[in-house]
Amino acid sequence: MLVDEGDTIAAIATAAGVGGVGIVRLSGPRAIAIACATLGISEASLDRTIRVGWARDSQFRRVDQVLAFAMRAPASFTGEDVVELQGHGGSHNLGSLLACVVERGARIAEPGEFTRRAVANGKLDLLRAEALYAVIHAGSERALRLAQGNLEGTLGREVIRLEQRALGVLAEIEGAIDFPEDDLQTRTADWVGDELVALRAGCATLAEGFRHGRAVSAGITAALVGPVNVGKSSLLNALVGTERALVAAAPGTTRDWLEVSAVWDGIAVVLIDTAGERATDDPVEQRGIALGAERVATADVVIVVNDGEHPWDRGIRYGTRAVLVRSKVDRGTVAPDDDATAIATSALTGQGLDELRRKVLSIAGVAEREGSEHAIVTTARQQALAASARDAFDAAHALWRARRPSEVIAIELRHATQTLAQLRGIEVGDRVLDEVFARFCIGK
Ligand SMILES: Nc1nc2c(ncn2[C@@H]2O[C@H](COP(=O)(O)OP(=O)(O)OP(=O)(O)O)[C@@H](O)[C@H]2O)c(=O)[nH]1
Ligand SMILES: [Mg+2]
Structure with a gap:
């Protein structure tokens, strides 16, 4: 997906079909201007208030009476200017409302594009974006609790904890590169070895939790x-x-x-x-x-x-x-x-x-205790990265035990920390983002 983040995007954000209320959401630099033109009001009048008014098409024909409010950048879901037009429900009505803003220059959003922008603008990490998807698609109470936990940051915090622990070990080992006369092996040998074993175990627990996470x-x-x-x-x-x-x-x-x-x-x-x-x-x-x-x-x-x-x-x-x-x-x-x-x-x-x-x-891999739903990976992407971090810590530990030079161990450890960062969505390529967000619905 090639996305120009200078665009203003729009989509129906509520479920298709009959409903009391339906929402057309806009995000981007021209969101407020387009919404105000649709309502025939000045841009300044959509600040920190909820306005009621008629949305009109480009021929100024009345389309639907709506409530409108704006959330200005960066204090919005996407981090951009966001406007919600709350009209009456129903696919045809909302389609006409969407057409009003598209006529005025908004582009129809790609699946998951609002969330993708939120991630790009640092509003949400990738783990929480994936959790958001899981919240929307939860098919059971337990699925919802797991997804809400990860949205709140349960998994993200565990990954950051492992990452920081790994960076601590890396600092120690890099110190040994800078000051090779210090006898690192005797000074911190036990500590480094223990940390590498614990880091490996932490990543293994994450990777192995996938069967349970996926089942839930x-x-x-x-x-x-x-x-x-x-x-x-x-x-x-x-x-x-x-x-x-x-x-x-x-x-x-x-x-x-x-x-x-x-x-x-x-x-x-x-x-x-x-x-x-x-x-x-x-x-x-x-x-x-x-x-x-x-x-x-x-x-x-x-x-x-x-x-x-x-x-x-x-x-x-x-x-x-x-x-x-x-x-x-x-x-x-x-x-x-x-x-x-x-x-x-x-x-x-x-x-x-x-x-x-x-x-x-x-x-099917469902663990019995509810408590086992702490920091659980739920997607194949997360599982693959947790497993690859586990293998990198394992390799680092083997090198350490074989008393290989610190530089060599540091390379493996850096790889492990980068893998954990990727798990959180740091420095992942467009291809990964395309895959994650393609599963989302339009309007999320
Ligand atoms: N006593 C008793 N009879 C049973 C029980 N379960 C099924 N039956 C009887 O066994 C017969 C076949 O049951 P079904 O459930 O249709 O068996 P099925 O394996 O689905 O059969 P097909 O669809 O033909 O492959 C019926 O007459 C049922 O009433 C049971 O637990 N106890
Ligand atoms: Mg049968």
């Missing part, structure tokens, strides 16, 4: 698989508490895969029911089974169901994603082949369902 912020998917008639659809209904999937005594009831959303322990979960597996000549059923298998391939967790009447498939092809379930235990039959590790469940009595929910969350 993006939610998880779990698919039910197994032979026909073992009770997959019944389990799905029992797990979500509604009769969502058709259940019947005849094998082959479920033909298409289907998805149901639920929230377990504050985590957004999408459950997928699939067509039962069996050898069949029916091309429609074959296709249904194949489509289910495709969907299962990308699920975070695979619930392998068996009612004791089929040979056990232990889900080996699903690796660590698999959880084994023995269904219909209320019938009391025990098959000689039953798997002792399988969770015993009954859709009829509800037995084992809580245990199954807990197991699914834990396989």
